[in-house]
Amino acid sequence: MPIRELVVTYDFPTDLHLGPQHPGIHGNFAYILKVDGEKIIEAKIVPGYLHRAFEKLMERRTWINNIALIPRVCVPEPDVNEYAFNAAIERIAGWEIPPRAKYIRTVVLEMARISAYLMYLASMGGGVGVYPLTQWAFGDRDYILDLFEALTGARVYHIYMIAGGVRRDIPEGWLDKLEETLKYLEGRLKEYDKLVMNSAVVQRRLVGLAPITPEYAMEHGVTGPNLRATGVPYDLRKLDPYAAYDELDFEVVTEKDGDAWARFMVRRREIDQSIDLLRQLIDKLRKDDTPHIHQPYSGLAFKVPQGEAYVHIESTKGEFGYYVWSDGGFNPYRVFVRGPTTSHAGVLMEDIVVGQELADFSLIDGSFDICPPDLDK
Amino acid sequence: MVEWLKLVDKARSRSIWMLMYCTGCGAMELPPAMTSRFDMERFGIMPMATPRQADVILVTGYVTKKTLKRIIYAYEQMPAPKWVVSHGSCPINGGVYWDSHATVNRLDLFLPVDLYVAGCMPRAEANMKMFTELMDMIAKGEARGWEEYVKNRDYYKENQRKLFGYDLVFTDGRSAL
Amino acid sequence: MRVEEVIKAIQDKFGLEVESPYPRRLRVRIPAEGKSEEERRQMLRDLLQYAKEIGFQHMSFITCVDFIKDGRFELNYGLWSYTIPTMLVVKYDLDRENPKHITVVDIWKPAKTWEQEVHEMFGVEFDGNPRSFEPYVLEDWDSIPPLRKDFDPVQYLKEHPMQGAGYDPLPYVNLVEKNLEQPTVEETGGDEGADS
Numbered sequence: 001m002p003i004r005e006l007v008v009t010y011d012f013p014t015d016l017h018l019g020p021q022h023p024g025i026h027g028n029f030a031y032i033l034k035v036d037g038e039k040i041i042e043a044k045i046v047p048g049y050l051h052r053a054f055e056k057l058m059e060r061r062t063w064i065n066n067i068a069l070i071p072r073v074c075v076p077e078p079d080v081n082e083y084a085f086n087a088a089i090e091r092i093a094g095w096e097i098p099p100r101a102k103y104i105r106t107v108v109l110e111m112a113r114i115s116a117y118l119m120y121l122a123s124m125g126g127g128v129g130v131y132p133l134t135q136w137a138f139g140d141r142d143y144i145l146d147l148f149e150a151l152t153g154a155r156v157y158h159i160y161m162i163a164g165g166v167r168r169d170i171p172e173g174w175l176d177k178l179e180e181t182l183k184y185l186e187g188r189l190k191e192y193d194k195l196v197m198n199s200a201v202v203q204r205r206l207v208g209l210a211p212i213t214p215e216y217a218m219e220h221g222v223t224g225p226n227l228r229a230t231g232v233p234y235d236l237r238k239l240d241p242y243a244a245y246d247e248l249d250f251e252v253v254t255e256k257d258g259d260a261w262a263r264f265m266v267r268r269r270e271i272d273q274s275i276d277l278l279r280q281l282i283d284k285l286r287k288d289d290t291p292h293i294h295q296p297y298s299g300l301a302f303k304v305p306q307g308e309a310y311v312h313i314e315s316t317k318g319e320f321g322y323y324v325w326s327d328g329g330f331n332p333y334r335v336f337v338r339g340p341t342t343s344h345a346g347v348l349m350e351d352i353v354v355g356q357e358l359a360d361f362s363l364i365d366g367s368f369d370i371c372p373p374d375l376d377k
Numbered sequence: 378m379v380e381w382l383k384l385v386d387k388a389r390s391r392s393i394w395m396l397m398y399c400t401g402c403g404a405m406e407l408p409p410a411m412t413s414r415f416d417m418e419r420f421g422i423m424p425m426a427t428p429r430q431a432d433v434i435l436v437t438g439y440v441t442k443k444t445l446k447r448i449i450y451a452y453e454q455m456p457a458p459k460w461v462v463s464h465g466s467c468p469i470n471g472g473v474y475w476d477s478h479a480t481v482n483r484l485d486l487f488l489p490v491d492l493y494v495a496g497c498m499p500r501a502e503a504n505m506k507m508f509t510e511l512m513d514m515i516a517k518g519e520a521r522g523w524e525e526y527v528k529n530r531d532y533y534k535e536n537q538r539k540l541f542g543y544d545l546v547f548t549d550g551r552s553a554l
Numbered sequence: 555m556r557v558e559e560v561i562k563a564i565q566d567k568f569g570l571e572v573e574s575p576y577p578r579r580l581r582v583r584i585p586a587e588g589k590s591e592e593e594r595r596q597m598l599r600d601l602l603q604y605a606k607e608i609g610f611q612h613m614s615f616i617t618c619v620d621f622i623k624d625g626r627f628e629l630n631y632g633l634w635s636y637t638i639p640t641m642l643v644v645k646y647d648l649d650r651e652n653p654k655h656i657t658v659v660d661i662w663k664p665a666k667t668w669e670q671e672v673h674e675m676f677g678v679e680f681d682g683n684p685r686s687f688e689p690y691v692l693e694d695w696d697s698i699p700p701l702r703k704d705f706d707p708v709q710y711l712k713e714h715p716m717q718g719a720g721y722d723p724l725p726y727v728n729l730v731e732k733n734l735e736q737p738t739v740e741e742t743g744g745d746e747g748a749d750s
Contacts, residue, residue: 442693442694442717443691443692443693446693476707476708476711477707478697478700478705478707478710478711479691479692480717481716481717482711482717482718482719483719486716486719536716539715539716540714540716540717541694542694542696
């Protein structure tokens with residue numbers, strides 16, 4: 001019997017369970033796809049494999065306990081959680097933080113951005129089959145993690161920012177090390193470009209894959225680099241400045257096509273931007289001699305006055321926000337975590353993959369930087 | 378016969394394929410261990426996409442009830458000999474999520490754990506140490522969790538039934554294992 | 555449109571007081587008194603539709619807070635405008651005993667998953683969004699919605715000893731009988747669990 005006839009005896013369209021144990025899915029996440037041959041005709045997310053009930057646990061812990069708990073909400077870029085939660089506390093309580101604390105926080109956020117983007121480049125390298133990019137990007141990311149370790153004492157979960165500032169000041173000679181690393185990274189990024197720009201494989205796989213327009217993106221709740229890849233200069237660092245971004249000089253990075261290649265390039269160019277921002281911050285930190293923390297509370301168990309505040313910041317995945325309600329007690333009354341993936345996976349991915357080839361699914365998933373922990377919480 | 382098995386154990390310890398399943402946040406420190414800086418491939422350790430070709434399953438971090446079910450399915454599809462490494466503080470006793478309604482505090486009630494690595498999360502160096510330790514244990518024939526699982530099958534199955542409220546079965550109706 | 559114009563427009567059109575607690579943040583509450591349930595729902599939908607027309611392009615979130623002492627759920631709709639740029643949070647109070655509500659998924663597509671989340675975590679029913687009734691992150695859930703204030707996770711773990719083992723020396727299967735080592739209280743973490 002010819003193979004063709006064997007194949008058509010299958011009942012199409014059929015359900016395909018993709019994940020959670022699948023190398024093409026980023027993180028512990030699953031989709032149920034309805035496929036007709038190679039073509040996807042319907043997609044549905046299956047979240048919850050990483051659900052730890054952060055929002056419930058935070059109600060049961062004191063404010064300072066929570067600062068140690070929350071970095072775990074977003075694993076590739078934990079510092080956005082620390083910043084947003086602490087900024088929400090400071091906003092409710094009306095505490096002003098000293099400029100040096102702002103600068104140090106911004107340095108940490110930008111370093112986390114570089115580290116998360118390098119990870120993105122690495123995973124895309126794996127997705128298109130350019131494995132040197134994976135090896136290089138993860139190797140270079142470790143230099144950032146080493147700097148984090150010297151600054152905060154930990155590689156991944158830093159727990160460095162606390163309400164009022166940061167836990168400790170920058171150690172002696174650390175800024176020089178940061179400068180060296182930035183110089184090294186700049187040289188390396190040129191090598192990355194040679195590897196990617198000249199690669200026919202990368203171009204063929206990414207150019208024109210799953211393009212979106214700005215209107216479509218905003219309709220589906222797309223934020224962050226995915227939105228900027230459609231050509232609109234919407235960056236919360238510019239529009240709703242937090243930390244020290246209002247004192248820094250930068251242009252929002254955009255790409256016009258909105259396809260996977262544009263999403264890749266936005267992130268690649270934002271690494272350059274982050275390096276530039278870090279250099280500006282190094283200059284500012286060298287001139288600045290204010291304290292690194294202003295702690296208007298004493299002890300470990302403090303109260304936050306009654307109130308509510310929403311703080312959102314620009315993470316590498318998109319808009320990351322914390323809505324904190326306080327009833328004036330030792331614990332938060334309620335904390336809501338707004339992760340970008342809830343819209344990206346649940347609304348965008350379910351729509352954009354319809355009509356795409358099954359073989360491209362993993363790349364589309366990767367190019368939007370779907371990161372399940374902030375959906376599951 | 379026994380001498381021959383020792384040689385087999387030695388050979389096995391040098392070609393560990395780990396299942397590529399990021400069950401939790403500890404998986405974040407695996408890529409640095411896999412890639413150029415630490416390079417675990419020099420020990421013959423490779424990530425493997427399918428459970429049916431994998432030797433070791435890393436439970437990287439907290440185990441939610443929903444994930445544990447998939448871990449058990451994956452574990453039972455793996456061919457013996459197979460090993461379970463509990464990675465991070467959370468599968469030991471719950472870690473920071475000890476009072477969460479979604480996570481399972483103790484992994485060893487449901488699967489035979491051969492090796493624990495503490496830390497939140499364990500550093501890449503700890504991962505390398507974990508792999509060398511596991512290799513030593515396999516070479517010496519100490520990591521026998523898969524035999525325990527067969528021997529105490531009723532115990533593990535009862536615990537799993539008590540946790541999920543029903544027996545885990547494959548879709549074709551065959552009972553798991 | 556500028557922020558002052560937005561405040562004035564909502565005041566003129568809906569007669570609602572818009573407060574601005576922080577820079578680039580606006581809050582507006584649909585009043586609970588003096589109107590029927592249908593009128594309030596219609597007002598919410600009109601307001602969300604209007605906000606979309608005047609330039610709030612992005613639905614950031616929908617979330618819920620359980621004010622158990624007041625006997626109400628407070629739904630929060632967060633809308634962000636890239637052009638103004640401002641966040642508008644629309645607050646809507648629901649009866650806690652009978653949390654039935656109407657969907658906005660036909661106006662805002664991202665509401666699909668947010669409503670699903672609120673339904674699972676608080677038990678609020680969104681009429682018109684069939685997706686919101688499906689399970690979301692929880693599997694085989696057998697208790698009240700977990701983010702309600704009267705849900706106690708420690709009590710839940712006591713009722714599910716296999717899951718909570720390790721937190722407390724709970725009566726799980728006697729390990730000695732099964733030819734395995736008996737863990738001591740120190741190993742299981744004692745009363746307080748282990749945060750290390």
